Amino acid sequence: MLAPATGLLAVFIFVPMLLTLWLSLQSWSTQTGFDTARFIGVQNFIDIFSNSSIGRDFKAALVNTLIYTVLSVVLILPLSVAFGLLVHQKLAPGGIVLRTILFSTYMVPMIAVALVFSKLYSPTEGPINQVLGWIGIPAQTWLSAPQTALGSIVLLNVWQQVGYFTVLAVAGLTQIPDSLYEAARIDGANPVQRFWSITLPLLGNTLLFSAVIAIINSVQVFEPVALITQGGPVNATNVLTYHIRRVGIERAQGGLGSAMAVTLMLVLIVSITALFAFARAREARRA
Amino acid sequence: MNNATTLLSRRQLDLVRIVWMLVTLVLALMTIFPLLWMLTISFKSQAEVFQPTFWPKAPSLKNFVYVLTEVPFLRYLFNSFVVSAAVTIIALWFHSMAGYALARLRFPGREAIFLAIFSTFLVSLPVIIVPLFIVVRSMGMLNSYAGLIVPAIFNAFGIFLLRQYYLALPRELEEAAIVDGASYWRIYWSVILPLSRPIIASLAILFFLANWNSFLWPLTATSDQSLWVVQVGIASFRSQYASSWNYIMAASTIVAAPMLLVFIVFQKQIMESIKTSGLK
Numbered sequence: 001m002l003a004p005a006t007g008l009l010a011v012f013i014f015v016p017m018l019l020t021l022w023l024s025l026q027s028w029s030t031q032t033g034f035d036t037a038r039f040i041g042v043q044n045f046i047d048i049f050s051n052s053s054i055g056r057d058f059k060a061a062l063v064n065t066l067i068y069t070v071l072s073v074v075l076i077l078p079l080s081v082a083f084g085l086l087v088h089q090k091l092a093p094g095g096i097v098l099r100t101i102l103f104s105t106y107m108v109p110m111i112a113v114a115l116v117f118s119k120l121y122s123p124t125e126g127p128i129n130q131v132l133g134w135i136g137i138p139a140q141t142w143l144s145a146p147q148t149a150l151g152s153i154v155l156l157n158v159w160q161q162v163g164y165f166t167v168l169a170v171a172g173l174t175q176i177p178d179s180l181y182e183a184a185r186i187d188g189a190n191p192v193q194r195f196w197s198i199t200l201p202l203l204g205n206t207l208l209f210s211a212v213i214a215i216i217n218s219v220q221v222f223e224p225v226a227l228i229t230q231g232g233p234v235n236a237t238n239v240l241t242y243h244i245r246r247v248g249i250e251r252a253q254g255g256l257g258s259a260m261a262v263t264l265m266l267v268l269i270v271s272i273t274a275l276f277a278f279a280r281a282r283e284a285r286r287a
Numbered sequence: 288m289n290n291a292t293t294l295l296s297r298r299q300l301d302l303v304r305i306v307w308m309l310v311t312l313v314l315a316l317m318t319i320f321p322l323l324w325m326l327t328i329s330f331k332s333q334a335e336v337f338q339p340t341f342w343p344k345a346p347s348l349k350n351f352v353y354v355l356t357e358v359p360f361l362r363y364l365f366n367s368f369v370v371s372a373a374v375t376i377i378a379l380w381f382h383s384m385a386g387y388a389l390a391r392l393r394f395p396g397r398e399a400i401f402l403a404i405f406s407t408f409l410v411s412l413p414v415i416i417v418p419l420f421i422v423v424r425s426m427g428m429l430n431s432y433a434g435l436i437v438p439a440i441f442n443a444f445g446i447f448l449l450r451q452y453y454l455a456l457p458r459e460l461e462e463a464a465i466v467d468g469a470s471y472w473r474i475y476w477s478v479i480l481p482l483s484r485p486i487i488a489s490l491a492i493l494f495f496l497a498n499w500n501s502f503l504w505p506l507t508a509t510s511d512q513s514l515w516v517v518q519v520g521i522a523s524f525r526s527q528y529a530s531s532w533n534y535i536m537a538a539s540t541i542v543a544a545p546m547l548l549v550f551i552v553f554q555k556q557i558m559e560s561i562k563t564s565g566l567k
Binding site: 001002004005006008009011012013014015016017019023030034083086091092094095097100101102104105108109110111112113116117119120125127159163164167168171216219220222223227240244245248249254257258261262264265268269272 | 300303304307308310311312314315318319320321322324325328337380381382384385387388389392400403404407408409410411412413414415416417418419420421422437438440441446471472475496499500502503506507518521522525532535536538539540542543546547549550554557558561562
């Protein structure tokens with residue numbers, strides 16, 4: 001019963017994974033057979049961290065991916081909690097409608113989102129700059145300047161994803177028993193104190209899960225870069241996924257591409273492990 | 288939080304309500320605006336695109352007709368549908384078997400296999416894309432439906448959720464069948480699968496959504512235009528018509544519309560499936 005799923009796992013994930021590890025130690029062109037691969041030890045890793053153009057491009061892409069991921073998570077998590085509270089509150093109507101509207105963007109394919117935002121962001125004719133103009137904010141360069149391009153892609157990612165994480169936050173909020181708030185209120189805690197001492201700690205597991213998903217999603221960003229910026233302007237949005245595909249498949253430098261992929265995976269494993277260790281330490285402190 | 292009523296006076300409460308609703312309204316508008324804007328432009332003429340009016344003066348379907356006839360978009364939509372449906376059906380079948388085996392059957396190495404499946408959460412497609420491309424090429428599956436479908440089937444998340452679901456099912460349901468001498472296959476088909484309907488429905492939506500939206504793998508696995516899925520088709524369309532906003536927005540609407548329709552129809556189920564995936 002396990003065979004079909006594990007068979008697919010072996011052929012399409014484990015074999016490529018092992019090949020990536022093996023190829024990261026080889027000099028090999030993607031256009032030729034594996035028999036042409038030549039063992040060169042950790043030379044690929046030395047190259048991608050060197051000061052040559054290969055190394056500079058890779059390190060810039062790594063940093064771009066890190067910035068993109070950190071900014072996305074730092075924006076998405078607090079917003080999802082804030083929006084979650086807005087949906088969950090019972091003071092005013094409209095919560096459920098808001099949840100539905102926020103979530104609808106998650107259903108729109110990233111390709112369409114990227115295309116629409118590439119036009120929304122247009123510095124001269126785009127509506128975002130028009131609206132900013134009405135309230136007296138000067139026109140921004142958005143995707144057209146290296147300083148703002150990566151941040152603009154983060155914003156469109158947040159716009160698309162935040163609804164999904166809001167749904168998760170609302171699910172977490174409904175798990176918190178009302179009796180706790182009741183008790184805190186009797187003890188004289190104001191809403192702000194109640195948020196910090198009840199809501200946030202009890203949302204811990206939800207936030208941990210959200211953070212892991214948000215990191216894994218952000219690290220894989222590809223569509224908006226491939227579609228609108230092609231890594232530019234001046235490599236400002238050249239993230240690792242785009243760079244790996246460009247080096248490994250388009251430039252056919254399979255060994256170098258694999259070494260980059262292995263590095264990306266190591267960074268991801270270390271970050272996720274650190275996140276869980278942090279969550280566990282916090283848990284232990286509270287117990 | 289209904290206790291807030293006792294803390295605030297009537298007037299303060301009304302004020303809080305109004306502020307709340309204003310924030311909600313602004314947020315909803317900011318969320319919906321890009322989609323609405325996409326829709327209105329796709330009904331405008333080329334000349335009208337840059338005029339500041341929001342609603343099209345003479346809405347027409349010309350852009351849609353142009354996009355659908357000039358580029359084989361219907362073919363791309365068909366490919367997307369076939370691939371997403373095939374992946375969803377096969378994945379649900381395979382994964383429910385795997386989930387059941389991991390939840391109920393006792394065999395050596397079960398924990399190791401579970402751990403192996405679980406660890407693939409950390410292996411993302413971009414990391415293995417180069418060797419995966421080579422593996423699929425060496426199997427002769429580049430530029431074929433099989434190449435689009437087969438590598439996309441395995442989904443650790445699906446197996447994990449199904450296993451959790453089966454662990455929570457009461458064992459008594461199967462025990463009667465075991466006493467009757469039914470084999471595991473028999474139990475799977477006639478007891479477990481019918482009981483799985485709710486989780487299968489949730490996962491079906493999630494799988495279909497993920498595959499409809501996938502771009503990186505179809506882009507890598509197909510160069511033959513007749514096999515392009517709609518995501519790849521639209522990417523190439525955009526490079527040809529970069530300055531024709533009305534066509535680009537019409538094309539975006541065509542890709543987004545099926546998913547938004549699915550959302551409107553299955554809203555409740557989708558929300559439930561997202562919630563369960565988050566809580567487990």
